[in-house]
Each structure stands twice: as C-alpha cells, then as structure tokens.
Amino acid sequence: MKISVNWLSDYVDLDDMSSGQLAERLTLATAESEGVETVTNVADAAVVARIVDVQALSTGExxxxxxxxxxTGVxxxxxxxxxxxxxxxxxxxxYAPPGAALPGGVVGVADFDGVVSTxxxxxxxxLGIGSSHEVVLECPDDAALGKPLSTWIPTxxxxxxxxxxxxxxRPDLWGHYGFAREVAAILERPLRxxxxxxxxxxxxxxxxxxTDDALDDCPCFSCxxxxxxxxxxxxxxMQGRLHLLGQRxxxxxxxxxxxxxLELGQPTHVYDRRKVSEIRVAHAGEVSSFRTLDGQERQLQSDDLLIYGGDGPIGLAGIMGGQDSGVRADTTQILLESANFRAARVRRTSVRLGxxxxxxxxxxxxxxPSNSPVGLARLLRLLEDxxxxxxxxxxxxxLGDPADAPRIITMPATYIQERAGAELPQERITQILTGLGFGAEVRQDELTVSVPAFRAAQDISLPADILEEVxxxxxxxxxxxxxxxxxxxATKLNxxxxREHKARRLLAxxxxxxxxxxxxxxxxxxxxELKYVPGESLRLRNPVAPERSxxxxxxxxNLLRDVAENVAxxxxxxxxxxxxxxxPGTYPPDAHSSDPSSHLEEVRLAGASVRPARSGSVEEHFRQVKGALEDxxxxxxxxxxxxxxGHEEAGDPWQVPDLWADIQIGDTTVGSVGVLMGPILDTVxxxxxxxxxxxxxxxxxxPVYxxxxxxxxPSVPGSRQDFSLVxxxxxxxxxxxxxxxxxxLVQQREFVTVYRGKGLPPGTASYTFRFWLQAPDHTLTGAELEGFRDEFLTFVKERGITLR
Incomplete structure (x- = not known):
C-alpha cells in the first residue's frame, strides 16, 4: 500500500516534517513502513494548450x-x-515547447516528410507523471492556457x-484519509x-x-x-495522483x-443509466455466467453476489462491473453506487474466479457499512468540484443498515493506567482517543469509550483494543x-x-x-469396513461430518486406517x-446431559508393524515387536x-482368536498385542x-530419572551354552x-530362534535358547560347565522336554 505525502498534506499540515520522519513515526505507531520513494517529474516543462485544428497526414505506412x-494562450x-x-x-x-527538457531528451523542431513539427x-x-504512454494527457476545460502543468501536479x-x-x-487505512487521521493524532495536529x-x-x-435481496452479503447499499x-x-x-499510484x-x-x-478506501461504481432502469442486489441463483468489464466470461455459482440492472446482471458485486453497463465518452445520465459487501463472500468469489x-x-x-453513504456523498462532491x-x-x-452509530465500550476508569506500565493522566488518554476520532468520558469509576463507525468491529471490540490504541x-x-x-x-517436572518423549525416542x-x-x-x-462396533461412546455436539461424531x-x-492408506x-x-x-463413565441415553466428571481421558500408545507376507515367519515378526515392547x-x-x-475369545475385530495376548507388567495388564489374520487382514x-x-x-x-x-x-571370562528344545x-x-x-552360574537366558519343519514330530517346534554362564571370582572349569549341563538336562527331561 503506497501513500502520497502530498496527498496527506491536503488534510494535515506536514510542512516541517520530512517523509522519512513521517514514515518512522507511522511505523512506530500505526503500520510498518517498508521504505520511502522520492518521485519527481517534469510537469513544469509542459503547458496547457487547446487543439484548434486537426489535419490527418498521409504516412504511406x-x-x-x-x-x-x-x-497555447501566448x-x-x-x-x-x-x-x-x-x-x-x-x-x-x-504541450512541451521547443527547448523543454523531458526524460527522453530536449524537445526541438522536427520535420516529418516536409511538415514542420514544433x-x-x-x-x-x-512527463514522468505515470506509465501511460499511448495517449496524450488530457486536461479539463477550466485549465488555463499557457499555465505549466506543475500548477496542478507537483514536480x-x-x-x-x-x-x-x-x-x-485496518480497513480504514486502505485510503489516504485514514492515514491522515493517524498522522493528525500522532503529531497532535488538526485534521481537515x-x-x-x-x-x-x-x-x-x-x-x-x-432493492437489496441479499442483506446477509450486502449489509448496506447506497445509490x-x-x-x-x-x-x-x-x-x-486528480490525474497526477492517480498516475502516481499506478492507476490509468x-x-x-x-x-x-x-x-x-484511494482516498477513503471505499470502492464505488458508476453505471450508464441509459442501460440501468432499476437496480437490485441478489445472488446469482440460476445465472451461470457473466461478462465482466474486462471482456472475460466468468462462470458463476449460485451463491455468488450480483448487481442486477433490470434486464439482467450489470455487476459482479464488490469485484468488477459488467461490460455492457460501463460509462462511455457520451455518457451523461449516470447512477452512482456505493455499497458494502461481506468480506467472506467477496473473497470466495474473487479467489475462485482468479x-x-x-x-x-x-x-x-x-x-x-458506514462508508457506504459517506462514499456516495464524497463521490458527488468530487463530481461537483x-x-x-x-x-x-x-x-x-x-438500503440496509449503515451501522453509523458509535459502538460503546466500557471499562474501569483505571483500566488503562494499570496496564500501561507508565504514568498516563486521564487527560492524556482522552486527548489521544479524541485525536483518533473516538469519544471518551469518565463517570464515577467508569471510562466510556465511543468507537467511531469508520473503525471496523473486527478491529475494535474489547477494552484491550482501546488500551492498544492509547x-x-x-x-x-x-x-x-x-x-x-x-x-x-525451577519448572516442575512433567x-x-x-514418559511420552522417551517412548518416542525408543520406538523411532x-x-x-x-x-x-x-x-x-x-x-x-x-x-x-473393520466390522468394529464401538458401543457407547462420547459424541461431539458439532462434528465435522455426521459420520465422525x-x-x-x-x-x-484410526491407526489401521493409516496402515491401509500406506500399503499401496x-x-x-x-x-x-x-x-x-x-x-464414557455412567453413560445416560442423552449424551449432552451426561456428567463429564464420570468420563475418563487416557493417554495410550499404539503401534503397527507391517511387512510383506513372504518376509519370514509371522512368529519371527511378532518376536521383533515383542522385543520393542520389552525394551x-x-x-x-x-x-x-x-x-x-493367548486368548480364544473374540474381542475387538483386530483381536483375532488365539492370535492376541495381554501385555502385563507384574500382575497388571497394561494393554494387548496381536497379529491380524483373516478378513480384517484382507481389509487392512x-x-x-x-x-x-x-x-x-x-x-x-x-521415575523419570x-x-x-x-x-x-567381570574380571574373568564366562561361557555360553545353547539348547534347542522340542x-x-x-x-x-x-x-x-x-x-x-x-x-x-546362570547370568542370563536369551531366546535365539525357532524352527519348524522336517525332522520334528507333528505339532511341535524347536526353540533355541542361549544360557550365559559366569562365576564371580574365577574362570569356569570343565567340571562346573558339565555340572550345569547335567542339571539343566535333568530339569527338562523331568518336564517332558526333549532336545533336538
């Protein structure tokens, strides 16, 4: 957003203020300035002249x-x-006379196929005023002949x-007058x-x-x-300022x-009244397309907002007028429009249409909305001038409600002083608020602030907003x-x-x-799809979708759904x-009247390990996951x-009978682990x-720590022995x-592997375990190792376990 300092000077005296100083003051108090650009032109090199004769020349090309x-008047x-x-x-x-210095060079006298051009x-x-180069700059009829353009356009x-x-x-800052109001308050100077x-x-x-048939999307419409x-x-x-800010x-x-x-921040529109017999604001409904002022055919949706002019739509509300209702050079019968449109409606339509x-x-x-009638009154004044x-x-x-009455915010009289961190007399607070266009009055122990209509409700609505303004x-x-x-x-240890962080680090x-x-x-x-019936559950009052309540x-x-989405x-x-x-605790029929204190939130850890069916045995896969749980x-x-x-009874659908078990720590069951098989595996x-x-x-x-x-x-070597048990x-x-x-002598026992296949009786498997043997003070002798082996073999034989 670029603001002209000369334009601001129309409303606030800035004679003793440099543009750099002004930008700094506004940055500290209002909005961040990204830079100051000094702009010059050669408007003093050209004068106003009137065309009294035009003769076409043949160029042969x-x-x-x-x-x-x-x-030229002279x-x-x-x-x-x-x-x-x-x-x-x-x-x-x-008109630039001979000798005038322009950015492209010094103007002189030229000869065009024998025709002298002065x-x-x-x-x-x-002239360095703007970027438009296709047409000559047109001047109004009251511009005095012979006067340099710098009379009206500063160089x-x-x-x-x-x-x-x-x-x-801050919608009020999308125009020069809003910034002028800020400057006047900051510099404590009158605002014109x-x-x-x-x-x-x-x-x-x-x-x-x-008529306004869409008050929800058009709160106020003036014409x-x-x-x-x-x-x-x-x-x-006006032309100089428009060109300066990039407008043709x-x-x-x-x-x-x-x-x-650019002045007030309020968009307005002028229609050719010869083509507009009446005006109506309504949604598009069955209107499927509309040709805008740029000649493009726009595809509409039923909730897009249009301006209708009798026979059909003449404007895409808040965005662009229609091609057929725009003013022309011979237009003298006009309809002025100044409206207020709901921000979300305009944004959805403009973004969708690009x-x-x-x-x-x-x-x-x-x-x-108050800008609607104000914009209309200002537009008429500009035409008069x-x-x-x-x-x-x-x-x-x-039509509608301009919402031009001040909004009232009340707070304790000491509210601002208690939060300011500085001594702020009530007179200073009132002075600042008045300078910004607010009303402020202290009665007994209460400060009443009147928020002006030009400050949007989304910007000023709370006492804290008033504190920020001051x-x-x-x-x-x-x-x-x-x-x-x-x-x-010290921060209390959580x-x-x-515990959650430790679990993340280990698993990841x-x-x-x-x-x-x-x-x-x-x-x-x-x-x-899972054939999962949750039973009684807590329900959301406002779910994102009916099936997700x-x-x-x-x-x-949900984790199994993640698996299903990733296996492809x-x-x-x-x-x-x-x-x-x-x-849910004691869960009554009406979920909304249940006692929340009877319900329980519990933090859980769930996981799933997935690999191709032919990547080894399921039991080996299960042991790997079990090792992670043991750690x-x-x-x-x-x-x-x-x-x-193992459990035979069916629980939730992922608890396949005989293929899931409890996870226990001591005598406490803390969860469950299992293998998917059958229909649920085919689904997931x-x-x-x-x-x-x-x-x-x-x-x-x-304990966390x-x-x-x-x-x-150990200072002496140990030994190990493996046994494969059928x-x-x-x-x-x-x-x-x-x-x-x-x-x-046994320090540790470790499971090594399992074998099922040839050479084993039907229905059996060979499980290999490794025993780590160690004496605290000496190297084990052969007799000690043989004694351990005899005792262990006697133990397994007594329990019907054979060696492979």
Missing amino acids: GARRALVTLD GEAVRTVSTAPNVRLGLRVA GMLCSAAE RDALIDFDNKSLTH PLAVADLSRFDDLPAFPA LAVDIAANVPSPLT TFNVLVDTTNYLM LRTDASQRYEKSQP AGTAPTPVSRASV LRVHGYASIEPVVPSGGLA GPVR QAYGFTEVENYPWLDDDWNA RLRKSLLP NVDDFRLFEIGRVYL LGAMLAETPVRTGA APQRQVIWFELALSLLDA PEPHYESL WAGDYEELVATLDEFSHP
Whole structure:
C-alpha cells in the first residue's frame, strides 16, 4: 500500500516534517513502513494548450498521424505532429515547447516528410507523471492556457510503502484519509474534514428503483441517479495522483471512483443509466455466467453476489462491473453506487474466479457499512468540484443498515493506567482517543469509550483494543522498561510428557517406527469396513461430518486406517501414535446431559508393524515387536514386560482368536498385542503381515530419572551354552517352565530362534535358547560347565522336554 505525502498534506499540515520522519513515526505507531520513494517529474516543462485544428497526414505506412494546431494562450498558434489516437478538436492537452527538457531528451523542431513539427504533445509517461504512454494527457476545460502543468501536479512527491499484512485488520487505512487521521493524532495536529455533498438536499426527489435481496452479503447499499453536463477529463491534480499510484486515467466518471477508493478506501461504481432502469442486489441463483468489464466470461455459482440492472446482471458485486453497463465518452445520465459487501463472500468469489481487483482487496478487509453513504456523498462532491455540474434526479437511497452509530465500550476508569506500565493522566488518554476520532468520558469509576463507525468491529471490540490504541499513539518508547520482580523457581517436572518423549525416542530411533497423529474422532464408515462396533461412546455436539461424531475409545481403528492408506505405496513400515482416548463413565441415553466428571481421558500408545507376507515367519515378526515392547517396559516401568496367555475369545475385530495376548507388567495388564489374520487382514493390508499393539502409558509409571545401578565388569571370562528344545505347547508356556530352573552360574537366558519343519514330530517346534554362564571370582572349569549341563538336562527331561 503506497501513500502520497502530498496527498496527506491536503488534510494535515506536514510542512516541517520530512517523509522519512513521517514514515518512522507511522511505523512506530500505526503500520510498518517498508521504505520511502522520492518521485519527481517534469510537469513544469509542459503547458496547457487547446487543439484548434486537426489535419490527418498521409504516412504511406498506414500509421495514424495528424498535424495539430494549438492555442497555447501566448502568442501565435503553433503546429505539431502527433500520433496520439485521442487528439480531437477543442481538447486541452499537455504541450512541451521547443527547448523543454523531458526524460527522453530536449524537445526541438522536427520535420516529418516536409511538415514542420514544433514541440510535442505529451503523454503521462513522457512527463514522468505515470506509465501511460499511448495517449496524450488530457486536461479539463477550466485549465488555463499557457499555465505549466506543475500548477496542478507537483514536480516532487514522496511515496511511503506500507506492508499490507500490517493493514489487514485496518480497513480504514486502505485510503489516504485514514492515514491522515493517524498522522493528525500522532503529531497532535488538526485534521481537515473530508468535503462531502449534503445528500439531504435531495430528499424531496423520487427514489431510484432499488432493492437489496441479499442483506446477509450486502449489509448496506447506497445509490443516487445523477445527470451531468459532459463526461470530461478529470482535474489535473486528480490525474497526477492517480498516475502516481499506478492507476490509468480515462474520464471524470471513472477517475473519480478510483480517486475516492484511494482516498477513503471505499470502492464505488458508476453505471450508464441509459442501460440501468432499476437496480437490485441478489445472488446469482440460476445465472451461470457473466461478462465482466474486462471482456472475460466468468462462470458463476449460485451463491455468488450480483448487481442486477433490470434486464439482467450489470455487476459482479464488490469485484468488477459488467461490460455492457460501463460509462462511455457520451455518457451523461449516470447512477452512482456505493455499497458494502461481506468480506467472506467477496473473497470466495474473487479467489475462485482468479479475479483480484483493487475493489475486492478492500472489501476483503471488512470495510465498515458506514462508508457506504459517506462514499456516495464524497463521490458527488468530487463530481461537483470537477466541474461536471451534476444534477441529482433522485434522492439518495440507503438500503440496509449503515451501522453509523458509535459502538460503546466500557471499562474501569483505571483500566488503562494499570496496564500501561507508565504514568498516563486521564487527560492524556482522552486527548489521544479524541485525536483518533473516538469519544471518551469518565463517570464515577467508569471510562466510556465511543468507537467511531469508520473503525471496523473486527478491529475494535474489547477494552484491550482501546488500551492498544492509547499506547501506540502515546509511544511504546515512552514507557520505561522494568524488569519483572519475583523469585525464580525451577519448572516442575512433567513426568507424563517425559514418559511420552522417551517412548518416542525408543520406538523411532531404535526400532524404526514413524509417529502419526490422527483426529480424536472415529469414522463410522471405516468402522463398518473393520466390522468394529464401538458401543457407547462420547459424541461431539458439532462434528465435522455426521459420520465422525464419536470420540475414539481406542487408537487402533484410526491407526489401521493409516496402515491401509500406506500399503499401496510402501511394502515395509512401522507406525505408532501417542494420543488420548475418551472412555464414557455412567453413560445416560442423552449424551449432552451426561456428567463429564464420570468420563475418563487416557493417554495410550499404539503401534503397527507391517511387512510383506513372504518376509519370514509371522512368529519371527511378532518376536521383533515383542522385543520393542520389552525394551519399552524396561525403560518406562523398570519391570520386564511379558505377554499373557493367548486368548480364544473374540474381542475387538483386530483381536483375532488365539492370535492376541495381554501385555502385563507384574500382575497388571497394561494393554494387548496381536497379529491380524483373516478378513480384517484382507481389509487392512492384504498380502502383508501386521503386528499391532496398544497399551496405557500412564500404567508404565517409573521415575523419570531412575536411580542408576552399576555393576563392575567381570574380571574373568564366562561361557555360553545353547539348547534347542522340542516343545508342542505355546511358547509362553515354555518360557514359564524354563523360569522355574535356577542355577548359580546362570547370568542370563536369551531366546535365539525357532524352527519348524522336517525332522520334528507333528505339532511341535524347536526353540533355541542361549544360557550365559559366569562365576564371580574365577574362570569356569570343565567340571562346573558339565555340572550345569547335567542339571539343566535333568530339569527338562523331568518336564517332558526333549532336545533336538
């Protein structure tokens, strides 16, 4: 957003303030300035002249060229050759006489195929005023002949560039007058009022036929029918400022709407009343397309907002007018429109159509509805000042609510002083608020602030917003920084969070798991595919979708969906999630009237390990996952994790009978682990092996920093012996049996591998275990090793276990 310092000077005295100083003050108090650009032109090198004769010249090349005779107001008429397409009899133009220094060089006398051309007609680009170079700069009829253009267009200005992001919440700052109001408050200088026409003068005239059928998307709509003498060039000052800010100039009707938008931040529109018999604001409905002013056919949706003009749509509300209703050079019957449109509606339409305009940018910032009638009054005043002799033929119609009454915010009288961190007299607070256009009054122990209508409700709505207004203008640099007092204490250790971090590190770094995070609700459609019936569940009052209203009671349904979504792309992967489940307590029929204190939130850890079906045995895969769980128990519970006996009864669908078991620590069951098989495997991950687990993290409650225990490394060598045991029962039963054997030399027992195949009796498997043997003070002798072996073989023989 670029702001002209010269334009600001119309409203605030800035004679003693440099542009750099002004940008700095505004940065500290209002919005961040990204830089200051000094702009110069050579408007003093050209004068106003009137075309008194135009003769077409033949170039032999098909190009348009004319010999133009000019009255410069001084001396005899001069003649010059021009190729500008807009030269015409009676037009006042910018003329640079011989000797004038322009950015492109010094103007002289030229010869065009024997025709002498003295000086030249100038475009805005040739004078350094703007970028438009196609046409000669047109001057209004009241511009005195012979006067340099610098009479109206200063040769020097400064543009302060503000970061748009810092203006998003301030729609009043998307125009020069809003910044002028800020400057006046910051510098404590008078603000000159914005000149507007008195629309009440026309209350006795008939109303123009206008209706607003979409008050939700168009809170306020104002219009006025006007006749003008002629659609003439706009004033030179207006043209200079528009060119400076990157706007092309056309004629007084188009230019005044652009000028008002840059001045007040309020977009307006002018329609050719010859094609607009009435006006109506309504949604597109069945209208499927609309041709905008740029000639493009736009495809519409039913909720897009349109302006209708009797026979059909004439404008895409808040974005761009229609091609057929735009004003032309001969337009003298016009309809002025100044409306307020809902920001979200404008943004959705403009983004979908890829049509971002200066108007839509401003409406997207939530322009206040009060700007609608103010914009209409200002637009009429600009036309009056431009010499168009406007004659209203209708009264000003204001449909909807302009919301022009001040909003009241009350707070304790000491609210600001207590939070300012500085001594702020009440008089200073009142002065600042008044300078910003607010009203402020203290009665007894209460401060009442009247928020002006031009400040958007999204910007100012709370006492804290008033505090910010006062402090930013007072100056944050005026507040002496004070170090907070108070003792410092160590942050209380958060055991559950540390426990979660430990689990993450172990699973991710040691075992290659990837963490996922799912929403806390279940998907009924996915539940149906799993054949999972959650039973009584807590429900959301406002779910994102009807099928996603249940809060999860287990992490596994959503985790299995993650598996199903990834198997198409990855063959071998492991996932885990740490999250909350929501368990209903005494659950009445009406979920919304249940006692929340009876419900339970529990932090759980769930995981799934996936690999191709032919990547080894399922049992080997299961042992790998079980090893991760054992390490997890050792780290988080300081107690070995073990799995209970296999279950035959069916639980949840992932608990396949005989293929899942409890996870236990001591006598406490903390979760379960199992293998997917059958229909649920086909649903989740066909042609894969899937091992799942889920446990309650809160039940693995070891100290965050357990007391370390150290043992000296043995000073003498040990030994190891492997035994392959043939067993017909469950592995867990075999382990429980081996736990009964003890010997003073055994330091550790380790499972090595399992074999099923040729040479074994049907229904049996060979399990290999390794025993680590060590004496504390000497090297083991052969007799000691043989004695251990005899005792162990006797033990297994007594229990019906044979060696392979």
